[in-house]
Amino acid sequence: MSLLRRVRTVAPAVGAALLITACASDAPQDTLKPEGTYARTIDNLIDPVFAIAGVVFVVVLGGAVFIAFRFRARDDEHFDDMPAQVHGNNTLEIGWTILPAIVLLVVGVFSVIAIFDLNEEPPEDSVKVQVVGQQWWWEYRYDLDDDGVYDEIVTANDLVIPAGEKVALEITARDVIHSFWAPRLNGKRDAVPNRRHPWNIQADEPGEYVGQCTEFCGLSHAEMRLKVIALPRDEYDTWVEEQQVDAEPYAEDDTSQEAEGYRVFTGQLCASCHLIEGVNDENFDDSVVPEFNRDINGGPGTILDPELQASRHAPNLTHLMSRTTFAGAKFDLRRDTEECEALGVDWADTEEGVDRCLDRGALEAWLRNPPAEKAMDADGDPIRGMPNLNLSEEQIDQLVAYLTTLK
Known part of the structure; x- marks a missing residue:
């Protein structure tokens, strides 16, 4: 094949590859x-x-x-004529x-x-957050009183920070090595069990900045995502105050759909792994139901850092509806529309906001069969993620009604 013919053969492929690079209309993780x-x-x-x-x-x-x-x-x-x-x-x-x-x-x-x-090091009065990597989601714990203990706020998936301020992070992990990466705010930082790695982020303007885990950490590594939400300082202060308010339990004689959902949550295995402050925090010890914990002393599901069990094996749900994502930020809790994004973290403050912006279909599908929505463990061990609880459609409706009250 002549050189010219080779060029003609390869050129279209090279041109197509260059053209594809221009097809991304939205590149939220653009490091440039x-x-x-x-x-x-x-x-x-x-x-x-x-x-x-x-x-x-x-x-x-x-x-x-x-x-x-x-x-x-x-x-x-002649071929033996050398230049x-x-x-x-x-x-x-x-x-x-x-x-x-x-x-x-x-x-x-x-x-x-x-x-x-x-x-x-950022200023002494900067916001301090501990970032905990877990298979396959991120947990965030805030130290608001500067006592070195990250226990005032515990949330997941969405890291909320004040815009325009440097934020001090402490990166660690509960089980295996992960890596925290929000490319538009800083480079990546490894999260290693039993180690505390300092890291800093800062967002110039209010907005939402996405990222993900960049260290292979198991079956759903590619679906271990995150979001950093930067708020104006006054809105951030309001968010902090609201996050420290406990949820209210429902009375036994309350027959509303939300109350029935509350009873589904506390009566099923939901409350064995998920914590809701004011609901099941008093009876929430460091043990896990036996069928979820059979490999706790080694093998799949081993907890390498027992200190990091504030919400046990699952995200703290106390203020679920103040978040925009769930299931390790794989799914949108708040619909991905301009109207709903404009509401920010307050999208669920009103019933109208919930009706318009809650991605109810995604949430119901998750409750119906979590392993079908996100790969958990190749060997079927439920300790790696949320198992199928075999909820009825009525229970799912009740549970969704209750979860929408957690604001």
Whole structure:
């Protein structure tokens, strides 16, 4: 096959690949669009490195193509006729040794500066949050009184922070190694059991910034997502106050659908793994129902850091309806529409908001058969995630009605 024919064969494939890169109308995890101080630090380092790499790519590849064409064997030439050699040309050899060394030295110096900037401690009065990776979801615990104990607020999936302020994170994990990554706010940071890794994030403007786990952590690693929600300071303060209010139990003689859902929650295995402050927190010990805990001393489901069991094996649901996602942020709890997104974390404050914005179908499908919606464990061990509780359709309706009251 002639060279020209080869080019004609390969060119359409290359063109199609380049065209596909322009098809993404929305790229929420675009690392080249920093939205905070720390992300910009990385971007300011990476951009010139990419530029240098691009120049090197063009020079090296262009030189290789030029040489291949310029010095190719022609029909009237003998294959043993060698072109002029440059071996022993001290100017060239010294040049292409020293120049890359200088480039690497400069990149190394600026990389060290960036590392120190990324690890600089935020102000003492900054918001402090412990981030706990668990198969396959993220838990967030807030230390509001600066006593070093992250116990004032426990939530999941959506990390809520004040916009325009540096936030101090403590990254860890309960079971296996995970990695926390919100690309528009900072780089990734590994979450390792029994270790506490400091990390910082900051969002310039109010908004929602998505991320995910970037360390393979098991069957549903690809579905272990997260969202950082930055609020104006006054809205953040309101959110903090509301998150510290306990839920109210229902009276035994209450026959409303919400009350029936409350009884489904407390009577089924839901309350064995999920915590709702004010409902089942007093009877919530560190043990797990036996059928969920048969491998607790080793093998699948081993808890490597027993301290991290504030919500046991499942997310704290006390203020479920103040979140926008569920099931490890795989599914939208709040519908993904401009109207609903504009309501922010207050989307479920009114019955009208719940009716318009709750993705009821996704929530009902999850309650009906969780393993069918998200892969749990290859061996079928329910300790890895939420099992199928075999709820009736009536129980599902009642449970959804109750969950919508957890605001």
